[in-house]
Amino acid sequence: MHLAVYLPLFFPLLAGPAARPLADRLEPRLATWVLTTASVVLAAGSTTVLGLLALAGLVRIPRIARLADLSPAVLGRDDPAWLPVAAPAAVLLLAVTVVASRFLVRRVRAVCAAVLESACFPGQDPLVVMEEPAADAFAMPGLPGRIVVSTGMLATLDETERAILFAHERAHLRAHHYLFAAAAQLAATANPLVRPLAAQVSYTVERWADEAAAGTAGDRRRVAVTVGKAALATQRSGRQRRLPAAALGLLGRRGAERRTDGDRTGLDKAGPVPRRVAALLSPAPTGGKWRAVVTAAYLTAAVLCTVEATQDLHEVLERARGG
Known part of the structure; x- marks a missing residue:
């Protein structure tokens, strides 16, 4: 197998x-699609390669090669995978499979x-009001989907x-944002290196909904004020928000974006809500599409x-079967 594997x-x-640059510079709908696709593609590629390395090492074992009607001599000559690499790959693949399946x-x-x-809420009205003094609001997927908001x-x-x-x-309900978040989080579970992408998807779906609200209201500043007021009201209520796992809310999820760079200052160090408010107080994003093109090429x-690595292993196995 070549270096491509x-x-x-x-x-x-x-x-x-x-x-972060993709989330900030792209239009939110495009950013969500790009980041989610990147998460899934990169995680799927790395997981596939772990499987290829594990399989290539497995067939190097003579007894398994004979059971599969493969020639150990051909496999040894073509050297599809180095056993010290294949063994850790198999362990990592098992761990990824278990963790991702549980998620x-x-x-x-x-x-x-x-x-x-x-479905258990009475009636077909999508709006459900909870008698709850703490300020909270979120959207729940369903048939029909519901908008749950507290009296607070x-x-x-x-x-x-x-x-x-x-x-x-x-x-959130109309665009099925919970599916984007779930796909990115599943990818991050399979490969922790794509966690920054999944964290930004949690941010961009909120920005997507913010821009939709701004389009409806016709006033970006008023949307920014609404997000800020809701955040302050939730903070003052002093209650830990416990959104259902499949729900999305006006304030996003606590801890959805972890800051890892202690040297950041200003807005770069801000959490998702201040970033959203700042974005709403700025003109609607329209540029940065070249970043999407570069990401697509990547x-x-x-x-x-x-694909090349998969084809490589397939050809090796075909030669071993013929040998």
Whole structure:
């Protein structure tokens, strides 16, 4: 097997440096698609390569080669994988499979529970008001999806700001943002190197909904004020927010974006809510598409390397079967 088999393991190394610029410079809808796709492609490529290395090392074992009707001599000559590399790859593949499977099962259960809970609310009105003094609001997927808001949040906002809140949550439901977040988080579970991408997806889906609300309200500054007021009201309530796993809310998720660079200052060090407010107080993003093009080229290279490595192993096994 050629060098191409190892390259997909290194492609995710650029995920960290590239995640924040993509989230900040691209239009939020485009940024969400680009970041989610990048997360899935990079994680899938690295996981596939782990499988190829593990399989290539496995067939080097003479007894297994004979059981598969493969020639140990041909396999040894073509040297599809170095055993000291194949063994750790097999261990990592097993760990990835277990961790990702557990996450997937938990997330599927969470979505099913959210859909069931949403269906259990009386009537077909998508708006559900909770008698709760703490300020909170979130969207739950379902048939129909529901916008759940507390009386504390409603008391905090005026009529226009409530309309902005509802427009934000409707955008989450209409665009199925929970699917983007789940896909990116699954990818990050399979490959921790893409976690910065998944964290930015949690931010960009909120920015996507912010821009949708701004389009409905026709006033970006008022949307920024609404986000800020809701954040302050939630902080003053003193209650730990516990969003359902499949839900998305006006304030996003606590700890969705971890700051790892202690040297950052100003907005670079700010959390998601201040970043969103600053973005809303600035003109709507329209540029940066060249970043999406470069990212697409980078992901294409990662896919081609994975395909090349797969084809390489297939040819080796075919020669061993013929030998």
